[in-house]
Amino acid sequence: MTDIYINNGKIAKFMGAKHYFKDSHKSMYRFPDRDYRHRDLRYHASWNLLMPVAKKIIEEYYCIINIDDLIRAGGRFDMEEIYTEVAESIKEIEEL
DSSP states (O other): OOHHHHHHHHHHHHTTOEEEEETTTEEEEEOSSOEEEGGGOOTTTOHHHHHHHHHHHHHHHOOOOOHHHHEEGGGEEOHHHHHHHHHHHHHHHHTO
């Protein structure tokens, strides 16, 4: 399994999804609006999915996601860097 696959599962659980197996082998996540296959979680590729996670980390756990380290040339945010920072923050929260 790749880090993205593992991290997306952890992020889904952090955001309140319930993990279960369908047909005893398909890893699934149940959200209030629908169910997703694990492989279809796209936190690493969607600002619309990733930013609510960052917001929850900052507001509920008072963790600082270091924005200065995430800004790239031209003042643009790098999604991969923010995704990595979010995944690392969730790991720290899990260890509390």
